[in-house]
Amino acid sequence: MAQVSAANIEIICNDTGGNITKNYYIRQYTPQHTITRETIAAARNGTPMVVFGKDTGKRVMIIAGVHGNELPPQLAALKLIDYLADKKINGTIYIVPFLIPSSTARSSRYWNDQNPNSIANYKGTPTNRVLELAKERSIKALGDFHSTQPGGTPGEDAVFCSKAPTYESYRIACYISKNSHSRLVAYGKAGLEYPGALEDVCNLAGIPSVTCEVLSPHGMAAPASIDRSFKQMLLFLKYSNVLPDTILTISQAVKSANLIKGYYESHKGLPEDVTINSYDYSMGQVLCLFCKVVVKISSGYASRISMGNVNSAIVSSGSYNPGKIYKSEYLRVAGRILAFIEIYNRAPNYASTSLGRIPFQRLIYMYSKILNFYGFYGRLPGYVTI
Template sequence: MRKVPLKFLTILITLALFLSSVPVASALKTEIIYTGTGGDVSKNYYIRHYSPHTSVTSEVFQAAKKGTPMFTFGNGSRKVIVVAGVHGNELPASIAAVKLINYLSGKRINGTVYVVPFLIPSSTARSSRYWNGKNPNSIANVRGTPSNRIVQVAASRGVCAVGDFHSTRPGGVPGKTSILCTRIPTYESYRMASYMSRYSGSALIPSQVAGKDYPGALEDVCNLAGIPAVTAEVRSPHGSVASGSVTKSYTQMIAFLKYNGII
């Protein structure tokens, strides 16, 4: 067996140490769109256990410690936003959003997709429904709130559709796997929801006028601003993950992207 010259070995060791100190380029295009909401979502058993165990997922979890993370895929003119974790105790949609990020990473798409898997990571980390004692999905019309930040991002970036993904507990409202939408003033909300309902096998629950039944809801505030939006629900107990709920939520997200011609 040939001996490696000491000088050559020294060079190899030096090179290895240098490479280990070089920062690895991020696999994801990441923005923190709201600060003060950061949390370690990996402390939530269901988020940690059911999310894909990949380097992409690790990067998502790390970003969530800094605040509300938004991940961008593609650079086309047609832009959409996928939002999950408005309620930190509705876990299937957030897990599905992490799965979606893994799917979109490195994939060619037609347009631009913004994905916010945890609107309030600190709430998701402890399965809390509230933010500062308030329901985040009733204050999207209040400036300075995390949910209103989504409306601002959608408006400023020319987003053409917003999908807000949740879960609903058995016996709650709506209490079943469904797509919620409104007809007025943004009829596109109804058309989009109808397609998503058929594609994903979810019930269709339309309201006539945005802001009447759910004032301050992210979907309604977006529709009132002229940005077509829907709310997608899967049936699962709060703070837990029902069998099949992550797959169903993911299917709803795929339906949202397909309707908008992204994939």
């Protein structure tokens, strides 16, 4: 059934095609590149699915346009297709940017007069086709992206999931919720509240799945709502670790250390994230980065640092007696922090030192001071005062 184009686009349903450029907002906000143009052209023949990766490794799926009148996620999916076009993927990402192009073309919520998100349990429907495909391709996580109108349900940025039978859905939803300020809506068992919803039928089939919503009036889109949906999609992919690691230089790390040191000293706390090379890093990633850089510099092998996903500490806790930490000790502590991150994929709440337990936030400040010194003098300090 699959027809493959140069950009690796498959048509997954044949009776859903439409000319989505008839939709003003799609015309207005589509990134104008070859791959997005090919995707939109393919939509005339049915539902296009763009495949990134070689159909191997960890496989995840992003769906938008279950409701044709919810435009921000469909435009965000096009933006994501554009964003991933030149990237190397750790695994395979399947993106369906508009499930029902004929509905998107006329900004309609319905397919054959039915709500497509309540009939995923019926054979032959577009949402059921996605379920079948997700099973065939052994999808390990599925994100279904919607928008919700003011006063609607939920009427705000949100992530929906059910804890049973596939608990991993809840973990994905928590991660996206925490990192995007989307309200977490977690149900007990899938299929009770919303039988026939794509997310529910996937969860029931053992495929971890979430529904993400951004606030936007139906039949409209704006750059801000498209960006918020895009961010939810990136978080979904980051959780699954399918995005390639980013590479940073020592001098980029030192620059961010100077920024964070200054911020900490004037605000007595840390920013939520820091932008390095137009990419946002969480404070968990920042601690990991600083520890890696300090260890690299001390080994005399100052090269580039690869950064994957690292969650922040659960809480920043612990107390210690202010004083000096000597170089041999702060290097040992950095090694222990990195070992912890390796196992738990998050930063520790504190690190035990000769001064006591130094909390997560102070650890970031401590290593930012060390790198700030390195930036000035070109060597690591003999000790740091904390």
